[in-house]
Structure formats: structure tokens, C-alpha cells
Amino acid sequence: MGVLDGKVVLVTGGGNGIGKETALLAAREGAKVLVNDLGGGLKGGDEGDAGPAEAVAAEIRAAGGEAASNSESVTEYSAVANMVTQALDTFGRLDSIINPAGILRDGMFHKMSEADWKAVIDVHLHGSYNVGRAAVEYFRESERGSYVFFTSTSGLIGNIGQANYAAAKLGIVGLSRILAMEGAAKNIRSNVIAPFAWTRMIASIPVKDEASAQRVERMKNGMRADQVAQLAVALCSDQSSNVSGQIFGVRGNEVILFDQPRPVKSLARMEGWNPESLISQAFPAMSPDFTDLGATASVFPYEPI
Structure with a gap:
């Protein structure tokens, strides 16, 4: 018996990395899986290859599970709608979508091209819209369904050279x-995961100094894609029906719950504020509670557990 017995799960980006490990684990936990992967490169923009998705689906079938493959792009709404239809036609239902599909086009913002900005926004943010929108009416009619989206500490905390990725995430x-x-009234849940894991996307990040080299080495040795998959699958289970609207992280064997923006401090001035009083009174009073400009590594400086 698995936590996803009888369920049908669509996994985007399922040909490699977190997506692959999630698809394999979902199948081991009893789900029928539609494995989607464009089969393209890390930067996107190529025609892709149906091989990676089908290879993972074949691995699931060889282990006794049920799986089908799809090699369309999450950047096209009609393509994602086709994925939903394929799941319904093949397996008769759809219960969850796990959406780790992504690309990277890193660069300092003052050097970032419009094409690199748009490409990352298109895959991550527009792709997430497509995934959400293509299934939401079916989920509402069924009065059940769950989404697992993927964010990043680049967006939650910040990393230099990833403005496009951070904005999307x-x-x-x-x-x-x-x-x-x-979705709460219709039993539809949605959560996001910020993964720390060694994948081909992370392997593509340039290593320019000793600090970044040490950070990459920590990820390579202590943070695996299969560890992230455990949480992604758990969030799709009916046993997690009370978990929705949350932001999680996975770092090695550590599961992290992130807070969400809420007021930290409030100042009122009965006569109203002007630029001079804001500068002389409000900013100094608030400054002890300002969030610093430290990157992800400054928030998670310790070795993965």
C-alpha cells in the first residue's frame, strides 16, 4: 500500500532531476503517472526530444507500474491542456500535478537580454499558470485536486545573477x-517547494570563487533530488488534506517551512508623513528590522543534514 494508491499524477519536467525522481517515487507509492518532459536543454529554445519522458515511463512500467509519456512544452497552454486530456483519456482521472519543469539563463541584471528574461519567465511563471489553469476546472468539477509548484530561494531570499529566475519563482x-x-471550498490544494538539490540545472551554475565552489560541493554531496521527491509526493496524498497554501524547502534530510510576508513593524504619524519625516524618523525606527542583502548561502551557511 502506498500513499498515492489509486491516484493519477502528472509530473512535468519528469525526464531528469527532481521531476524524474518524483515520477518514479509517485509510481512506487501507487500512482499512475503521466511523465512530461520536453527533452530540451537547460536554456530551452530547442526542439526537444521525446526520449527522456518515455525512458522514465518505461522504467515505471518495467517495475510493474502504470505510466505514459508526453513531450510537449509547459510554455504552451494548449500543450498543457493536452496533457490533462491525455491523463484523463489514458487513466480515467487526474488527481495531482507536480510541476518542477524549468530552465536557467543566469546573468547579471545589467547584462541580461530581453530574450533571457522572457524565456525564464515563460517557462517558470507562464508555465505554472498553464499548469494551474489547464486543470483547475476539472479539479473544481471533481471537488478534489492538488498542485505542487516549485519556487526557489533565489526568489524567497535572493541570489546574485538570477533576477529573471527570482522574479518568476x-x-x-x-x-x-x-x-x-x-480552491479551499472545492478541496483543491496548492503548495510550493524550494528545493536544494544537485541537478543538471544546478550543475550549470558558474563557479567563480571559493565560496561558490564550496556551496556547489555541499549541494552535490549532501542534497539529492530524491530527497525533494519525498515531500512532493507526500503533498499529493489525501493524508495531507490539511496542508495547503504553504511554502516548504527541502535541504538534504531537512524539511523547512518558510514564513510568508506579514507586517513586521508599523509607525503612524497623526499629521501624516512627508519625505523629511520619513527619512529622519520612520526609516531609522524601522532599520533594526530591515531584511539584509545576504544571499541564500548566508541564510543556510551550515552543512546539509
Whole structure:
């Protein structure tokens, strides 16, 4: 008996990394799985290859599970709608979508091209919209369903050279939150995961100094894609029916619950504020509670557990 017995799960980006490990684990936990992967490169923009998705689906079938494959792109709404239809036609239902599909086009913002900005926003943020929108009416009619989206500490905390990625990933947090709020009455849940894991995306990040080299080495040795998959699958279980609208992280054997923006401090001035009083009074009073400019590594400086 598995936690997903009788369920049908669509996993995007399922040909490699977190997506692959999630698809395999979902199948081991009893789900029928539609494995989607464009089969393209890390930067996107190529025609892709049906091989990776089908290879994972074949591995599931060889182990006694049920799986089908799809090699369309999450950037096209019609393609994601086809995935939903394929799941329904093949397996008769759809219960969850896990959406780790992504690309990277890193670069300092002052050097970032419009094409690199748009490509990352298109795959991550527009792709998440497509995934959410293509299934939400079916989920509402069925009065059940769950989404697992993927954010990043690049958006939650910040990493230099990833403005496009950070903007998209923080946008996904907002999208998931609203899906959770609007879906609550229909038993539709949505959560996001910020993964720490060694994948081909992480392997592509340039190592320019000793600090970043040590950070990459920590990820390579102590943070695996299969560890992230455990949480993604758990969030799809009916036993997690009270978990929605949350932001989680997975770092090695550590599961993290992130807080969400709420007021930290408030100051009122009965006569109203002007630029001079804001500068002389409000900013100094608030400054002890300002969030510093430290990157992800400053928030998680310790070795993975």
C-alpha cells in the first residue's frame, strides 16, 4: 500500500532531476503517472526530444507500474491542456500535478537580454499558470485536486545573477497562494517547494570563487533530488488534506517551512508623513528590522543534514 494508491499524477519536467525522481517515487507509492518532459536543454529554445519522458515511463512500467509519456512544452497552454486530456483519456482521472519543469539563463541584471528574461519567465511563471489553469476546472468539477509548484530561494531570499529566475519563482509563490485560497471550498490544494538539490540545472551554475565552489560541493554531496521527491509526493496524498497554501524547502534530510510576508513593524504619524519625516524618523525606527542583502548561502551557511 502506498500513499498515492489509486491516484493519477502528472509530473512535468519528469525526464531528469527532481521531476524524474518524483515520477518514479509517485509510481512506487501507487500512482499512475503521466511523465512530461520536453527533452530540451537547460536554456530551452530547442526542439526537444521525446526520449527522456518515455525512458522514465518505461522504467515505471518495467517495475510493474502504470505510466505514459508526453513531450510537449509547459510554455504552451494548449500543450498543457493536452496533457490533462491525455491523463484523463489514458487513466480515467487526474488527481495531482507536480510541476518542477524549468530552465536557467543566469546573468547579471545589467547584462541580461530581453530574450533571457522572457524565456525564464515563460517557462517558470507562464508555465505554472498553464499548469494551474489547464486543470483547475476539472479539479473544481471533481471537488478534489492538488498542485505542487516549485519556487526557489533565489526568489524567497535572493541570489546574485538570477533576477529573471527570482522574479518568476516568487511569482509562483503568489500564484500558488491564490490557488490554495480560491480552491479551499472545492478541496483543491496548492503548495510550493524550494528545493536544494544537485541537478543538471544546478550543475550549470558558474563557479567563480571559493565560496561558490564550496556551496556547489555541499549541494552535490549532501542534497539529492530524491530527497525533494519525498515531500512532493507526500503533498499529493489525501493524508495531507490539511496542508495547503504553504511554502516548504527541502535541504538534504531537512524539511523547512518558510514564513510568508506579514507586517513586521508599523509607525503612524497623526499629521501624516512627508519625505523629511520619513527619512529622519520612520526609516531609522524601522532599520533594526530591515531584511539584509545576504544571499541564500548566508541564510543556510551550515552543512546539509
